[in-house]
Amino acid sequence: MxxxxxxxxxxxxxxxxxxxxxxxxxxxxxxxxxxxxxxxxxxxxxxxxxxxxxxxxxxxxxxxxxxxxxxxxxxxxxxxxxxxxxxxxxxxxxxxxxxxxxxxxxxxxxxxxxxxxxxxxxxxxxxxxxxxxxxxxxxxxxxxxxxxxxxxxxxxxxxxxxxxxxxxxxxxLPDLPDLQMLLVNPGVPVSTGAIFRLLAPPWSEAPEHPPGSGDADTLLEVLSKRRNDLEAPACTLAPEIAQTLGALRRTEGCALARMSGSGATCFAIYRNHGERAQAAEALRQRYPNWWIA
CATH class of the missing domain: 3.30.230.10 (Ribosomal Protein S5; domain 2)
Structure with a gap:
């Protein structure tokens, strides 16, 4: 070189x-x-x-x-x-x-x-x-x-x-099925270190086998059995995250809503583009200061 x-x-x-x-x-x-x-x-x-x-x-x-x-x-x-x-x-x-x-x-x-x-x-x-x-x-x-x-x-x-x-x-992993996903951030800062300091045993026991491929419904079924262990402490530190999750879960067609990483961004998954677009428009009208993608 x-x-x-x-x-x-x-x-x-x-x-x-x-x-x-x-x-x-x-x-x-x-x-x-x-x-x-x-x-x-x-x-x-x-x-x-x-x-x-x-x-x-x-x-x-x-x-x-x-x-x-x-x-x-x-x-x-x-x-x-x-x-x-x-x-x-x-x-x-x-x-x-x-x-x-x-x-x-x-x-x-x-x-x-x-x-x-x-x-x-x-x-x-x-x-x-x-x-x-x-x-x-x-x-x-x-x-x-x-x-x-x-x-x-x-x-x-x-x-x-x-x-x-x-x-x-x-x-x-093999390519997963396309997900109609909405990302929403309420605009509040969250300290990753502070969230981890709230964690304590017992720890989660992950399945031995990694996730496999399948259609969207199969993936949603797998996701429904898992969680984000940082979500509860993050909601304690920033109640706006719980508000965001609640707003997503109330949108029509929401199949799953969860926090990503240590927050404050949350995501919701929909089964088709129309449901996702309708949810995005409803949230933008009600929460104009939120970041929505």
Missing amino acids: TASAESLLRPTQVVRETAPAKVNLWLEITGRRADGYHLLDSLVVFADAADTLEARAAESFSLDITGPFAPTLRGEPREANLVSRAVEAFCRVTGRTPALSITLTKTLPVAAGLGGGSADAAATLRLLERLQGTRLPESIRRNLALELGADVPACLENRPLHMTGIGEQLAL
Whole structure:
């Protein structure tokens, strides 16, 4: 790898990469390690809703953040942003110089249980791999992602998967049936650390076998038997989450409503596009300040 990443970009060329929202269809806490990290079992899918990264040729690395949720991130130091950290980590292991300009369009809520920052970091790694024209060796790729955050390896895969361990053990799954899903965030901050501090044994006992494929009804039946163990403590800290879940469950055609990750984003699944569209319109009229996708 002798050419630098920026040499693969023509002066007027723009390379784009999406960072889809990560949705935990279930998230069960199965134990806690001696070092304090919690063990989990989760079925993860990725939504159409996504942040977007654009890379352009430049003399040195720069990061610009735009989009409706950009103000939340603009106050943090550049080196704290996961996109910047992903660029620096990638260049460290490849020996490349980070001479490009990246624009992050932030359309996903921040700290919302959708893995937004992790998705951005993973999208950055995918983008840089495209620029260098080759994929990193799998072990280096996975370790680099895990260094950036527990959710980054899953977001790097960007496809349905079964997540265990502290989030680093991933089993890729066959494509699941398309789900008509609504994502809703009431706009309240939730501290992941505070939620985990409320957790206590007994822990959940996950089934031995990972989820299989099937039609939408089969998947809904499987999902109905699982849960998000972070949902109850999150509702204690932020009652708006319980309000959001109640509003989703009252929409016509809602087959399942649950919180994703550590919240505050919740999702609802519908059996057809019409029911989902009708629910989205009803919620937008009643709760105009909620983020709905």
